[in-house]
Amino acid sequence: MQPPVTPRVTSPSSPNSPSKTSLEYRITVGNEISDDTLNACADLFSSNYGIWSQQASTVSKYTVPGKNGKMTSARLWAQCVSHPEHTVLVTCYLQVDPLKNPRLYGHAFATVWSYGKKRVGWVTQLVVDKQVHQHYIATQLLQCLKFHALFSDVDIVGLVSSHPAACNTLAKFAATNIKHVDLGFIREHASGILGSSPISYLKAAQLRGTLFEDNCDNSTISSAFTKFYVDHTEPLAVLSHYKEKDHWCLDKLLDGDEFLAIFPMPNHANKPNPKTPTAS
Numbered sequence: 624m625q626p627p628v629t630p631r632v633t634s635p636s637s638p639n640s641p642s643k644t645s646l647e648y649r650i651t652v653g654n655e656i657s658d659d660t661l662n663a664c665a666d667l668f669s670s671n672y673g674i675w676s677q678q679a680s681t682v683s684k685y686t687v688p689g690k691n692g693k694m695t696s697a698r699l700w701a702q703c704v705s706h707p708e709h710t711v712l713v714t715c716y717l718q719v720d721p722l723k724n725p726r727l728y729g730h731a732f733a734t735v736w737s738y739g740k741k742r743v744g745w746v747t748q749l750v751v752d753k754q755v756h757q758h759y760i761a762t763q764l765l766q767c768l769k770f771h772a773l774f775s776d777v778d779i780v781g782l783v784s785s786h787p788a789a790c791n792t793l794a795k796f797a798a799t800n801i802k803h804v805d806l807g808f809i810r811e812h813a814s815g816i817l818g819s820s821p822i823s824y825l826k827a828a829q830l831r832g833t834l835f836e837d838n839c840d841n842s843t844i845s846s847a848f849t850k851f852y853v854d855h856t857e858p859l860a861v862l863s864h865y866k867e868k869d870h871w872c873l874d875k876l877l878d879g880d881e882f883l884a885i886f887p888m889p890n891h892a893n894k895p896n897p898k899t900p901t902a903s
Contacts, residue, residue: 646760647716647725648767653707653734660714661696661704663727664750668694671753672853703732703747706821710734711774713767715751715760728752731764735773738812738819744768744777747822749789761788765796781816781885783828783847785876786858787865790884797886802870809845809885810834816885817847824849831880844873846880 651660672694704710711733716725729751735744751760768774782793787801794801813835817825828847833839855876865871873882 645718646728646763647718648763649714649716650767650771651712651714652771652773653704653710653712656704656707656712658696660712661699664712664714664730664732665694665696665699667727667730667752668699668748668750672750699748702822702824703734705823706734706736709736709773709821711768711771713764715764717755728755729760729764731761731768733768733774734822735777736819736821738779738816741778742776743816743819744774744780745820745822745825746780746782746789746793749782749784749792761792762795765792768796778888779812779816779885780888781883783825783849783881783883785851785853785855785881787862787871787873787882790873790882791865791870793884794886798889799886801865801884802872804845804872804884805887806834806845806872808887809883813845813883813885830883831877832874832883841877842875843877843880844875845883846873846876847883848880850879851881852879 704712713731713733714727715729717728718725730748731746731750732748733744733746735742737743746765749761749764751764780793780797782789784790791801794804799805813830817828817830820826825847828849830836831839831846831848832843834845855878858876862871862876873884876882
């Protein structure tokens with residue numbers, strides 16, 4: 624098993640902190656994630672991911688419109704670590720006081736599986752504390768995946784997210800530009816990739832947009848209906864900023880949908896197929 628990897632970088636611009644503050648990125652394979660770490664990730668999601676929209680009440684009595692989206696450690700494990708031996712967690716900790724425990728400021732869960740002769744690396748959850756948005760922590764979280772053997776040779780990467788910045792971050796991971804997404808690649812492979820996924824909510828997601836629907840007239844291009852009714856006010860503000868700069872090609876996002884972003888990784892063609900999980 625690959626030993627833990629702990630890259631460390633210095634961050635001079637962390638919130639309310641002296642210049643010697645450091646950010647520490649830790650990479651952990653799924654079956655080595657501790658209960659304390661899982662609980663901390665669940666708390667980070669609950670405090671920072673967003674609030675439920677008006678339609679959230681149609682999903683569950685626990686999804687109350689206007690309230691923060693809550694995550695339990697059990698649900699987080701079921702959604703993001705159901706195949707722990709093929710799952711990687713990257714965490715970002717902020718160390719301000721060397722005499723105190725560092726604080727979790729971001730995390731990324733990702734799972735690898737086989738799709739035909741290809742390997743797919745899927746980011747199942749990406750969360751960064753609101754205090755440090757636009758500090759490139761999300762970018763670094765995903766880039767750290769490349770340090771782990773599971774992600775060292777994936778052919779395709781993907782995610783579903785209501786936030787354009789998450790899609791843009793994944794595009795950078797794949798060395799491409801979110802303005803110039805290969806929509807034909809998404810159209811060709813999305814159904815097969817999600818269908819081969821070992822992750823239940825991805826297998827159940829409905830593909831939406833002009834890439835997948837013949838009579839689509841709602842200005843969506845590539846999205847998945849996941850019934851994740853999170854309020855879109857903040858993501859749509861970011862989306863408007865992207866569009867103003869002509870830095871977006873996936874168009875609109877509807878309630879209950881998440882953008883579907885899938886990218887081929889460069890220089891990974893014609894590799895032998897390793898043993899990774901397929902849907903059972």
